[in-house]
Amino acid sequence: MLNRDRLNDAEWRAIRNTPHHVIIAVSASGGSAFDDMLERSAGLQAIVDAMHSTHPLLRELAASTQIMAAQDEIHAWYLTVPEAVRTPTTLKAKALESMQQAVAALNAHGGPADRIQYGDFVVATATRVARAAKEGDLFGAGGRLVSLPEQEFIARLGALARVLAG
Numbered sequence: 001m002l003n004r005d006r007l008n009d010a011e012w013r014a015i016r017n018t019p020h021h022v023i024i025a026v027s028a029s030g031g032s033a034f035d036d037m038l039e040r041s042a043g044l045q046a047i048v049d050a051m052h053s054t055h056p057l058l059r060e061l062a063a064s065t066q067i068m069a070a071q072d073e074i075h076a077w078y079l080t081v082p083e084a085v086r087t088p089t090t091l092k093a094k095a096l097e098s099m100q101q102a103v104a105a106l107n108a109h110g111g112p113a114d115r116i117q118y119g120d121f122v123v124a125t126a127t128r129v130a131r132a133a134k135e136g137d138l139f140g141a142g143g144r145l146v147s148l149p150e151q152e153f154i155a156r157l158g159a160l161a162r163v164l165a166g
Contacts, residue, residue: 001057002114011105013073015118016061018098019047019125020070022157025095026129028088029149037131042132046125055092055117057110059080099160106164119161126154 004012023043026151041055050062060066079089099122106115130150 001056002110004060004124011101011109013070014098014101014105015057016066017073018071018102019061019122020067020074021041021091021095021098022122022126023047023129024074025088025092025153026126026150030088030147031133031151038133039129043125043129046128050121053117055114055119057114058117058121064139082099088149092156096160097157098164099157103160103164104117104128115164119164123154123158123161130154138144 003007004051007015007139020043024038027043031039044067050058053062061070077094078086089093102118102122103115106118110118126147130146
């Protein structure tokens with residue numbers, strides 16, 4: 001099974017940072033500031049839960065030092081993006097670009113089980129984020145659990161994950 005030692009720094013950063021980019025991309029798809037907080041918290045919990053994974057690569061990206069490093073790098077990247085273009089579209093594009101880089105690293109170094117585990121993990125994290133808060137509700141009434149923009153993004157992410165699987 002693939003672990004951090006078989007990857008160069010750029011490959012590891014792509015694999016480690018992708019789930020964090022995905023969390024931001026999904027939570028930026030719409031909703032209130034409170035929704036964003038709930039969704040980002042759910043996403044971070046999904047990453048922390050990976051410490052219980054049977055896959056060494058997922059356990060490594062769940063280490064607190066790795067979570068903090070990923071968040072620091074993403075925050076630094078975010079500050080380089082001009083405020084006028086800090087849009088959901090930009091955040092989704094960055095998450096998909098990061099996923100493509102992770103796919104390339106896993107295709108170069110990982111086996112089928114590595115690719116499936118990672119792809120499933122990233123898509124499950126995105127889904128967990130999307131389901132953390134309803135969009136378009138009024139004090140809990142109405143709304144959608146997973147909004148159309150979230151569904152579309154998760155579908156695109158899933159397509160990249162299928163490239164990994166196959």
